[in-house]
Amino acid sequence: MSDRKLTLTDSESGKTLDLPVISGSEGDPTLDISGLHKELGYFTFDPGYGTTASCKSDITFIDGEAGILRYRGYPIEQLAENSSFLEVAYTLLYGDLPTKGQFAGFERNITYHTMVHEKLNTFMQGFQYNAHPMAILSGVVGSMAAFYHDKLDVNDPEQRELAAKRLIAKMPTIAAAAYRHSMGWPSAYPKNSLGYSERFLHMMFSVPAEPYEVNPVAARALDLLFILHADHEQNASTSTVRLVGSTGANPYACVAAGIAALWGPAHGGANEAVLNMLNQIGSVDNVEKFVKKAKDKNDPFRLMGFGHRVYKNYDPRATIIRKQCHEVLAELGKQDELLDLAMELERIALEDDYFVERKLYPNVDFYSGIIYKALGIPTSMFTAMFAIGRTVGWVSQWLEQAANPTRIGRPRQVYTGAGERGYVPIENR
Ligand code: CMC
Secondary structure (H helix, E strand, O other): OOOOEEEEEOOOOOOEEEEEEEOOOOOOOEEOOOOHHHHHOOOOOOHHHOOOOOOOOOOEEEEOOOOEEEEOOEEHHHHHHHOOHHHHHHHHHHOOOOOHHHHHHHHHHHHHOOOOOHHHHHHHOOOOOOOOHHHHHHHHHHHHHHHOHHHOOOOOHHHHHHHHHHHHHHHHHHHHHHHHHHHOOOOOOOOOOOOHHHHHHHHHHOOOOOOOOOOHHHHHHHHHHHHHHOOOOOOHHHHHHHHHHOOOOOHHHHHHHHHHHHOOOOOOOHHHHHHHHHHHHOOHHHHHHHHHHHHOOOOOOOOOOEOOOOOOOOOHHHHHHHHHHHHHHHHOOOOOHHHHHHHHHHHHHHHOHHHHHOOOOEOHHHHHHHHHHHOOOOHHHHHHHHHHHHHHHHHHHHHHHHHOOOOOOOOOOOOOOOOOOOOOOHHHO
């Protein structure tokens, strides 16, 4: 901690308090307000936690003004260009890029855990065929504690690591099974001779009646999307995982809660909402009308895939995805008029004062759906794809917290309800 401080004076009591400044390795200085209530009797009010740091973390750094994202210090652009999703997963979990030997061991280990308990497949059959995959995913992941309860001592680092690996390994298996369930297809078991993303595509699309070859362009595109979604510091779903984790709950319950938080359209559900929105806009001629709608404060409509709490500049992930979108479509020999529509929407919005003044740029979800669509992934699965990638971030953050437990997360409130009043018997009301 530095000597820097901020001195507060209470105009009523005249009391002063020095709030120490915590400086991380990078990023804005942060006030330590933990003594504020004890010393001056005040709570702080920060709805949406826009100016609150909830923890210290070594994992991911974002500079929203500059549009910078780094995992463990490595710029996202370099990881996207050179790395693989599993290598990024290792790096997020353990702190450094792996050596060849470390990577081989990790990959073997993750691959070993890809199958799910057969009873879990049976459990999945209980869902309605038209259930949303995110409902199935959160339910089934939450139920994992019932299937893998043999090693669930959260105070044992080895058991924590095993749970983290199980989650990373099994999430694609469960997500693909949720899709197959909606299609009425028989279960597909993970083919462990394939890499992480190839295996997922195989589990999604192979059927017993036909041969299925994974397209390497599709597998690489998917791997890249998983890399870009792998972590994003204390976003809503990760904060949910940490908050649930602070109670000592098991990791499957924590991650199931994270999946539920991700599903919302303001968060990971935006990728599905973007595609629905583009379909609703329908043609380039309608773009202006929808931009106008998005600016109308009396209309709840927002441009999905636009804006971000932290980025007040282009989301660096969106820059990578935008480029990737053109490349994937070209390599797969596909054309999609939704891409033209998205580009026109982006062009008009970025020239519009409303979006410029509020620094609303396309975010990670704006173009990802067009790639998923090109890979044959149905819209309802988009947020589940996000969840597969983000599982690595959730478990890395959960492991970090579990290794250095803090107090239970327990915010306070500004009470605005009735003052004390007496109970009135029902016959007198
Ligand atoms: N369309 C139109 N207006 C917007 C939009 C949008 N997409 N996003 C923000 N605004 C306006 C908002 O109405 C407000 O205007 P004013 O100052 O006049 O009241 C201003 O911009 C600031 O917005 P905010 O709601 O205070 O910003 P926030 O930080 O609380 O919300 C957000 C961030 C991402 C939830 C929001 O921008 C949004 O709803 N975007 C659309 C959904 C979306 O794409 N979500 C994915 C986020 S990135 C991936 C992820 O986290 O999963």
